[in-house]
Amino acid sequence: MPLELFxxxxxxxxxxxxxxxxxxxxWDERKFRARLVNPANRxxxxxxxxxxxxxxxxxxxxxxxxxxxxxxxxxxxxxRRAHSVAAQGGINAAKNYRNDxxxxxRLFYDTVKGGxxxxxxxxxxxLAEVSAAIIDQAVAQxxxxxxxxxxxxxxRSFGGAQVSRTFYARGQTGQQLLYGAYxxxxxxxxxGNVETHGRTEMLDLVVVDGRARGIVVxxxxxxxxxxxxxxxxxxxxxxxxxxxxxSTNAKGSNVTAAWRAHxxxxxxxxxxxxxxxxxxxxxxxxxxxxxxxxxxxxxxDGRVWVPKERGDDRDPRQIPEDERDYFLERKYPAFGNLVxxxxxSRQAKNVCDEGRGVGPTGLGVxxxxxxxxxxxxxxTIESKYGNLFDMYNRITGExxxxxxxxxxxxxxxxxxxxxxxxxxxxxxxGLFVIGEANFSDQGANRLGASxxxxxxxxxxxxxxxxxxxxxxxxxxxxxxxxxxxxxxAETAVRAQTEKLLSxxxxxTVASFHRxxxxxxxxxxxxxxxxxxxxKALDRIPEIKHxxxxxVKVSGEQGVFNQxxxxxxxxxxxxxxxxxMCVDALHRNESCGGHFRAESxxxxxxxxxxxxxxxxxxxxxxxPDGTPPVLHREALEYEYIHLAQRSYK
Amino acid sequence: MxxxxxxxxxxxxxxxxxxxxxxxxxxxxxxxxxxxxDVLNEKLILDGDDPIAFDHDCREGICGSxxxxxDGVAHGPEQATVCQLHMRSFSDGDVIDIEPWRSGGFPVxxxxxxxxxxxxxxxxxxxxxxxxxxxxxxAHATPVPKKDSDAAxxxxxxIGCGACVAACPNGSAMLFTxxxxxxxxxxxxxxxxxxxxxxxxxxxxxxxxxxxxxxxGECSAVCPKGISMETISRLNHDxxxxxxxxxxxxx
Ligand SMILES: Cc1cc2nc3c(=O)[nH]c(=O)nc-3n(C[C@H](O)[C@H](O)[C@H](O)COP(=O)(O)OP(=O)(O)OC[C@H]3O[C@@H](n4cnc5c(N)ncnc54)[C@H](O)[C@@H]3O)c2cc1C
Ligand code: SF4
Ligand code: FES
Numbered sequence: 001m002p003l004e005l006f007x008x009x010x011x012x013x014x015x016x017x018x019x020x021x022x023x024x025x026x027w028d029e030r031k032f033r034a035r036l037v038n039p040a041n042r043x044x045x046x047x048x049x050x051x052x053x054x055x056x057x058x059x060x061x062x063x064x065x066x067x068x069x070x071x072x073x074x075x076x077x078x079x080r081r082a083h084s085v086a087a088q089g090g091i092n093a094a095k096n097y098r099n100d101x102x103x104x105x106r107l108f109y110d111t112v113k114g115g116x117x118x119x120x121x122x123x124x125x126x127l128a129e130v131s132a133a134i135i136d137q138a139v140a141q142x143x144x145x146x147x148x149x150x151x152x153x154x155x156r157s158f159g160g161a162q163v164s165r166t167f168y169a170r171g172q173t174g175q176q177l178l179y180g181a182y183x184x185x186x187x188x189x190x191x192g193n194v195e196t197h198g199r200t201e202m203l204d205l206v207v208v209d210g211r212a213r214g215i216v217v218x219x220x221x222x223x224x225x226x227x228x229x230x231x232x233x234x235x236x237x238x239x240x241x242x243x244x245x246x247s248t249n250a251k252g253s254n255v256t257a258a259w260r261a262h263x264x265x266x267x268x269x270x271x272x273x274x275x276x277x278x279x280x281x282x283x284x285x286x287x288x289x290x291x292x293x294x295x296x297x298x299x300x301d302g303r304v305w306v307p308k309e310r311g312d313d314r315d316p317r318q319i320p321e322d323e324r325d326y327f328l329e330r331k332y333p334a335f336g337n338l339v340x341x342x343x344x345s346r347q348a349k350n351v352c353d354e355g356r357g358v359g360p361t362g363l364g365v366x367x368x369x370x371x372x373x374x375x376x377x378x379x380t381i382e383s384k385y386g387n388l389f390d391m392y393n394r395i396t397g398e399x400x401x402x403x404x405x406x407x408x409x410x411x412x413x414x415x416x417x418x419x420x421x422x423x424x425x426x427x428x429x430g431l432f433v434i435g436e437a438n439f440s441d442q443g444a445n446r447l448g449a450s451x452x453x454x455x456x457x458x459x460x461x462x463x464x465x466x467x468x469x470x471x472x473x474x475x476x477x478x479x480x481x482x483x484x485x486x487x488x489a490e491t492a493v494r495a496q497t498e499k500l501l502s503x504x505x506x507x508t509v510a511s512f513h514r515x516x517x518x519x520x521x522x523x524x525x526x527x528x529x530x531x532x533x534x535k536a537l538d539r540i541p542e543i544k545h546x547x548x549x550x551v552k553v554s555g556e557q558g559v560f561n562q563x564x565x566x567x568x569x570x571x572x573x574x575x576x577x578x579x580m581c582v583d584a585l586h587r588n589e590s591c592g593g594h595f596r597a598e599s600x601x602x603x604x605x606x607x608x609x610x611x612x613x614x615x616x617x618x619x620x621x622x623p624d625g626t627p628p629v630l631h632r633e634a635l636e637y638e639y640i641h642l643a644q645r646s647y648k
Numbered sequence: 649m650x651x652x653x654x655x656x657x658x659x660x661x662x663x664x665x666x667x668x669x670x671x672x673x674x675x676x677x678x679x680x681x682x683x684x685x686d687v688l689n690e691k692l693i694l695d696g697d698d699p700i701a702f703d704h705d706c707r708e709g710i711c712g713s714x715x716x717x718x719d720g721v722a723h724g725p726e727q728a729t730v731c732q733l734h735m736r737s738f739s740d741g742d743v744i745d746i747e748p749w750r751s752g753g754f755p756v757x758x759x760x761x762x763x764x765x766x767x768x769x770x771x772x773x774x775x776x777x778x779x780x781x782x783x784x785x786x787a788h789a790t791p792v793p794k795k796d797s798d799a800a801x802x803x804x805x806x807i808g809c810g811a812c813v814a815a816c817p818n819g820s821a822m823l824f825t826x827x828x829x830x831x832x833x834x835x836x837x838x839x840x841x842x843x844x845x846x847x848x849x850x851x852x853x854x855x856x857x858x859x860x861x862x863x864x865g866e867c868s869a870v871c872p873k874g875i876s877m878e879t880i881s882r883l884n885h886d887x888x889x890x891x892x893x894x895x896x897x898x899x
Contacts, residue, residue, distance in 0.1 A: 058781075061781070062781040065780050065781060076705055076711070076713060077703065077713070077763070077764055077765065078712075078764065078765070078767065078768050078808060079768070080712070080768070080771075080808055081705055081706075081711040081712060081713050081808075083705070083706065083711070085706065085710055085711050085712075085807075086706045086708060086710050086711065095787070097788070133782075133784070135787045136784040136785065136786055136787045137779070137781060137782075137784045138787075139784065139787040139790075139837070140777065140779035140783070140784035140785065140837055141776070141777050141779045141837075142777045142800070142831065142832050142835050142837050142838055144797050144798075144800045144801040144804050144831070144835070145797075146797075147791075147792055147794045147797045147798075148794065149794050150791065151791030151792050151793050151794065151797075152788055152791055153787060153788065169801060170801065172710070172805060175710055175805070175807075176801075176804060179804065182771070183771060183775055183776035183777070184776060184779070184781075186768060186771045186772040186775065186776060187772070187776040187778065189768075189772050190772035190773060190774075198765070221757060250705040250706045250707070250711060251704060251705055251706075251707060252705050284676075284678040285676055285678060285679070287676065287679050287683045287684075287686065287687055288683070289680070289682065289683050289686055289707060290707045290708075292707075292708050391708075394726075394728065394732055394734065395680075395732075395734070396678070397677070397678070397734070397736055460781045460782075461781070461782075464781070506694075508690050508693050508694060510686070510690055511690075552693060552694065554692075554693045554696075554697075554698060554699055555698055555699075559659075559660065559758075560660075560701060560757060560758040560761065562699070562701055563689075563693060563699055
């Protein structure tokens with residue numbers, strides 16, 4: 001690896017996990033050792049929470065209830081609209097209600113293995129450990145999970161898991177869990193315990209004397225830029241899939257809060273770990289603005305195929321059995337259509353690259369239900385997947401009961417994020433990061449139904465304990481409104497906003513976003529190669545340069561200006577994209593969602609390199625034009641035996 | 649296809665707004681309605697005009713951000729959110745009116761964007777079960793009959809979009825409020841606060857600039873989640889029950 005791409009700094013030695021006790025006792029031990037804050041003192045301590053998704057909403061509600069003064073920020077009009085609302089499938093918990101052999105240890109094992117041995121044992125164990133309490137909490141709040149006739153909670157098996165540990169609320173689990181957290185938050189707002197800042201975007205972090213002490217924000221309605229100060233800052237701002245422009249994330253999902261914190265010194269870990277979901281509705285044209293996920297459960301009954309011949313554009317119903325290639329069943333006879341997400345996605349891409357893709361763009365494969373309908377009857381399929389078939393019909397205008405559904409992979413989730421220790425604290429004291437915005441628990445690949453679990457584990461159960469330990473040293477000295485760090489951060493935000501508005505070039509923000517997304521999808525998407533990543537690393541600085549000299553942002557600063565919001569987010573995505581490519585290039589192994597063309601078995605399967613890459617790559621920002629610094633956190637596996645995944 | 653759009657433009661809450669006509673060409677039937685507006689906006693930006701402001705986020709019918717009056721119908725011709733509406737529902741040459749939600753309870757922020765924070769205040773007044781973190785009993789301690797839990801779920805699917813208010817001739821928020829009252833009131837966990845909840849939520853609803861409910865049903869007819877009029881009956885039932893039990897109305 002040539003030196004100019006990055007330099008290597010000090011390794012990360014300690015994650016604050018009490019490793020002197022066995023992993024099942026670590027969390028209890030950490031809670032016990034953590035200092036407490038006397039309830040009477042909590043009123044004097046203030047906490048900024050950015051985000052109201054499962055992570056931010058649950059954290060803000062819990063901290064307010066505990067008595068801290070909470071200031072909560074989000075960019076949508078209501079906290080109920082955070083992108084968590086869109087999660088469909090379910091949430092895992094090691095309740096073992098089915099008596100099918102599940103346990104905390106098994107969920108822990110599945111998380112570490114599913115993460116392809118690139119997550120920390122300590123964090124993954126804790127996640128499994130607190131999972132059961134999440135379900136209790138949600139039920140107490142009135143979350144209407146699916147139930148059986150006896151009145152008890154129903155479970156299903158999800159994403160290829162061998163036990164049924166997924167709790168769900170029809171296809172709207174995220175919505176219902178989020179409303180539980182949102183209602184708890186609204187209750188605290190009604191009690192006067194939370195200061196609210198909706199339609200407000202965080203644009204910088206204020207660090208004073210080495211501690212995170214505040215944020216600079218823009219009020220999206222009035223355009224006013226201001227600074228808010230507190231004793232600690234919690235980021236719960238979600239994932240960065242929209243760096244690819246097209247993804248299953250909501251349009252407003254962004255990396256801005258996390259990226260600006262990174263530019264203030266917070267390490268960004270494993271940015272190249274992205275998850276691609278195999279069953280999304282394919283792109284239909286250039287105007288496409290986002291992609292829609294179809295639940296993974298469809299692969300339980302649908303069979304994936306493409307024509308054997310390239311360019312065969314007959315109606316799928318006219319293509320006889322022996323001219324079809326059921327490529328997943330052919331390559332993975334044991335798991336067939338149920339192979340993990342990354343494998344199903346990559347194989348779909350491969351057959352499309354061979355020119356055998358279907359649909360108007362050639363970027364799609366069939367997910368065919370005709371066998372299932374013949375075997376089980378249309379009404380069974382209707383009762384299982386009716387809403388999904390309707391959704392497919394609404395978007396494509398096609399009837400999937402009659403003809404093969406077309407699907408294609410899409411970016412769905414980002415495992416990378418700001419680096420945090422066992423306490424969910426970044427390397428900047430007082431800056432805590434929770435939910436999808438951090439990198440901590442999912443390794444190189446996330447199991448289905450585990451993101452909701454992580455967001456709520458962090459917000460309800462982990463952060464309130466670890467943050468108290470930090471706040472026990474507070475209140476910290478008051479920061480003056482004209483403190484140089486505040487003035488500097490605010491000035492920088494104003495300057496960037498004015499700069500964006502003054503360029504007045506010839507290309508729209510969206511056109512840059514599309515170009516960046518396309519580049520990342522092609523070169524840093526499902527399959528990454530040395531050559532492709534270097535190409536991307538040549539091109540991204542050019543896009544960046546063109547953006548800052550030729551973008552056209554309409555309107556003014558002091559008003560409601562959605563185009564300006566988008567411009568700021570795209571500027572950050574461009575910088576993030578570069579770091580993602582550096583990370584992907586340096587990690588010359590295939591693991592989880594990261595597939596390097598150079599690192600595969602003779603059969604074309606992912607090949608991990610534990611000897612050289614069993615570490616977290618935590619990147620330090622350095623000013624423009626200088627290479628980022630890599631800090632390695634070694635990963636050790638004491639409880640789970642390192643093994644290559646095999647789904648043959 | 650080619651279309652004429654007549655769109656409500658309003659610079660800010662204090663300024664007066666007006667309908668402005670735009671012509672869009674080469675619209676694909678596979679585009680979503682919002683993608684059609686995206687294309688128009690990119691053109692406006694390049695022409696140096698102010699793009700049209702509209703709320704949206706998930707673009708899959710679940711966040712409740714989007715909401716437009718299309719030819720006088722909340723969310724347009726399909727009973728789904730406007731982000732789920734596709735251009736194949738229109739024909740070449742159509743003239744389409746696009747306006748924001750219109751209600752005293754939802755002041756216009758800009759163009760097609762309105763302020764729906766009144767909904768959050770209604771939830772804040774009582775739309776919850778008080779269950780501080782960590783106090784929850786084991787989830788299986790209280791079985792819930794499937795029929796009740798399914799009915800609670802149906803009510804709980806409300807996405808807070810505000811179409812019900814926009815469609816109501818009185819600008820009433822009753823369907824929204826009722827959906828939360830019904831969701832929580834159908835569950836055993838929701839019983840202890842049941843009386844107080846309905847009183848406080850209805851009290852807050854009345855304190856906002858919403859009209860009264862006269863059971864016309866326009867709300868349910870446009871609701872993208874199909875929340876039924878029965879939920880309003882449930883609310884009225886709970887309200888009467890609470891008043892009969894001697895509670896004092898909150899407003
Ligand atoms: C379509 C879809 C389906 C999914 N299904 C499942 C599933 O079935 N099971 C599962 O476990 N996971 C699922 N996931 C993943 C899961 O939904 C997310 O990982 C999780 O909800 C993220 O929660 P969060 O709280 O971290 O962030 P989010 O819910 O994204 O919340 C981010 C919050 O931060 C705020 N914010 C962001 N940036 C700023 C800023 N700059 N300034 C101010 N505020 C800001 C936003 O307003 C928002 O309130 C799914 C994801 C998608 C896209
Ligand atoms: S009741 Fe229906 S129309 Fe009204 S806010 Fe809820 S989802 Fe929207
Ligand atoms: S944009 Fe989310 S419901 Fe329409």
